[in-house]
Amino acid sequence: MEKHRPRAPAWCFAILFIVLILLYFPLFYMMAGSLVEKTTDELRLTLRWYQDIMSDRELQDALVRSLIVAVCNGLLSTILGASAAITIMRSRFRFKRSLQTLSTISLVMPELVFALSLLSWFFILKLQLSLLTVIIAHVSFSLSFTLLVIMSRLSSLDFSIEEAAQDLGASSWVILRKITLPLLRPALGTAFILAFLLSFDDFLITFFTGGVGSDTLPIKLYASMKIGHTPKLNALSTLMILFSISFIIILARSKSFKDLLSSSSESAQRE
Amino acid sequence: MKKPDRSLSLLGWPAFLWFLIFLIGPLLLVLMTSFFKRGLYGGIDWQFSFQSYVRIFNAIYFDIFWKSLKLSFLTTALCLLIGFPMAWAMATATTTRRVVYVFLLSIPFLMNLIIRVFAIRLFVGYDGPLVQLLTWLHVDFDHYVMTQNQILVLYGMVTSYLPFMVFPIYTALEKFDFSLIEANADLGGNSMDALFKILIPNTRQAIANGCLLVFVPTLGEFVIPDLLGGAKNMLAGNLITEQFLKSRDWPFGAALSVVLTIILCALAYGISAWGKPHQEKED
Numbered sequence: 001m002e003k004h005r006p007r008a009p010a011w012c013f014a015i016l017f018i019v020l021i022l023l024y025f026p027l028f029y030m031m032a033g034s035l036v037e038k039t040t041d042e043l044r045l046t047l048r049w050y051q052d053i054m055s056d057r058e059l060q061d062a063l064v065r066s067l068i069v070a071v072c073n074g075l076l077s078t079i080l081g082a083s084a085a086i087t088i089m090r091s092r093f094r095f096k097r098s099l100q101t102l103s104t105i106s107l108v109m110p111e112l113v114f115a116l117s118l119l120s121w122f123f124i125l126k127l128q129l130s131l132l133t134v135i136i137a138h139v140s141f142s143l144s145f146t147l148l149v150i151m152s153r154l155s156s157l158d159f160s161i162e163e164a165a166q167d168l169g170a171s172s173w174v175i176l177r178k179i180t181l182p183l184l185r186p187a188l189g190t191a192f193i194l195a196f197l198l199s200f201d202d203f204l205i206t207f208f209t210g211g212v213g214s215d216t217l218p219i220k221l222y223a224s225m226k227i228g229h230t231p232k233l234n235a236l237s238t239l240m241i242l243f244s245i246s247f248i249i250i251l252a253r254s255k256s257f258k259d260l261l262s263s264s265s266e267s268a269q270r271e
Numbered sequence: 272m273k274k275p276d277r278s279l280s281l282l283g284w285p286a287f288l289w290f291l292i293f294l295i296g297p298l299l300l301v302l303m304t305s306f307f308k309r310g311l312y313g314g315i316d317w318q319f320s321f322q323s324y325v326r327i328f329n330a331i332y333f334d335i336f337w338k339s340l341k342l343s344f345l346t347t348a349l350c351l352l353i354g355f356p357m358a359w360a361m362a363t364a365t366t367t368r369r370v371v372y373v374f375l376l377s378i379p380f381l382m383n384l385i386i387r388v389f390a391i392r393l394f395v396g397y398d399g400p401l402v403q404l405l406t407w408l409h410v411d412f413d414h415y416v417m418t419q420n421q422i423l424v425l426y427g428m429v430t431s432y433l434p435f436m437v438f439p440i441y442t443a444l445e446k447f448d449f450s451l452i453e454a455n456a457d458l459g460g461n462s463m464d465a466l467f468k469i470l471i472p473n474t475r476q477a478i479a480n481g482c483l484l485v486f487v488p489t490l491g492e493f494v495i496p497d498l499l500g501g502a503k504n505m506l507a508g509n510l511i512t513e514q515f516l517k518s519r520d521w522p523f524g525a526a527l528s529v530v531l532t533i534i535l536c537a538l539a540y541g542i543s544a545w546g547k548p549h550q551e552k553e554d
Contacts, residue, residue, distance in 0.1 A: 006449060015353060015357055086282055093283040099287050111488065118297050121296055136293060222385050237389055240383060
């Protein structure tokens with residue numbers, strides 16, 4: 001049972017509601033705009049803008065590129081993050097601490113500096129900017145997130161099962177394959193979705209590290225916003241929002257994500 | 272506890288090397304680049320020089336940095352001013368409502384930034400609902416002023432980064448012992464006493480964390496000033512981006528980002544130091 005909490009003064013609630021309205025109203029207004037056709041004297045409901053999107057080859061290509069990048073990034077950063085998390089939590093890796101420091105650096109680095117440093121790096125390495133460089137850049141910033149998710153799940157796993165297996169003579173690789181990884185499966189899923197979402201929504205890093213012909217959806221959106229507003233943009237944004245929200249809901253329901261939130265707030269308290 | 276195994280440590284190498292190659296390498300490169308000269312056709316001329324750093328003290332660039340700092344401070348202050356009461360209200364709501372509030376606040380901020388900015392632009396833009404409301408209220412204003420200006424940038428920044436302020440404070444208040452507030456009321460204190468004498472002193476760490484989480488990304492922000500501010504309201508983030516993508520003066524861009532990072536580190540250190548000593552005194 002929770003202790004009684006005296007409610008905050010009414011003006012605090014007023015601010016909360018005003019902010020929520022200010023956050024959501026523009027979004028709903030935009031979504032409504034995607035369903036409306038404006039002629040000189042009347043507003044008409046229409047699905048025209050959605051049909052426009054469906055028949056737009058360029059947008060479809062951008063969507064495919066976005067998905068390719070997001071899936072590759074999800075897979076790579078989950079695999080790298082999982083192996084790094086297992087090393088940190090379960091082994092005597094010499095650079096354990098440095099690995100954690102590196103991941104913290106990538107978390108707190110301003111996104112802009114991250115993006116431009118990678119741009120100059122690819123230039124020096126003479127890597128042609130392409131989808132490949134975009135994927136590499138995305139993995140570099142998603143990796144620390146997947147690492148965190150999987151680490152927090154590992155720390156809440158019951159050690160005694162692995163201990164029992166070890167007492168019965170299982171090698172650490174067998175334990176990893178037969179016990180730890182199966183137990184980690186939900187966390188791996190969460191990490192994948194998180195990395196997927198980070199990559200799918202990313203603008204700035206793609207903007208810097210993408211080359212000609214590697215435009216993802218957010219880049220296309222930005223480019224067309226620079227030119228001007230059309231209801232087609234409303235429709236595209238609405239679709240992207242719905243897509244992201246469905247993934248966010250999956251994330252919010254997953255246990256490992258809740259673990260991560262509670263563990264991070266606890267560590268913030270402890271500091 | 273299980274005895275750690277040496278052979279498992281093989282698994283750590285891929286991520287470790289990845290970070291070295293694609294995080295530390297690039298960062299060191301930027302640091303190095305900032306000490307070289309710009310090549311004739313962009314790119315880098317491998318000649319040691321301080322000229323990029325000297326250039327920063329040019330009045331124009333100095334001014335842009337100063338403007339960005341002011342804007343970030345203002346954004347952080349506004350986020351705190353709005354965010355703290357919000358967090359307080361959220362923390363004292365019923366348990367089910369609390370979950371709903373957290374969910375409602377996190378959705379927009381997990382969404383694509385470009386889309387959020389686009390929605391703001393539609394909202395305040397020419398013949399958007401805000402303009403219509405003002406016209407209806409017979410408020411006199413210039414219709415084109417609303418499309419691109421500094422107030423708009425500030426508005427975009429605050430709405431985009433507000434959750435970063437609210438969540439740390441909310442988590443701290445969520446676990447707070449509210450019997451202190453009841454004691455305050457019993458002893459005749461009002462809600463202002465509760466706020467300034469109990470809640471704020473006890474959540475300094477969370478406030479510091481929130482300020483950091485808002486300040487760091489806003490100082491390097493590129494998208495919001497670019498889409499809401501227009502060319503007249505250039506900020507540090509846009510200046511740096513311009514050096515890399517348009518004028519191709521990489522050494523200067525690199526020097527600017529080194530300075531930006533140093534400013535950020537110094538301020539981050541200052542803010543977190545503010546959050547800490549108070550708690551030590553109490554212990």
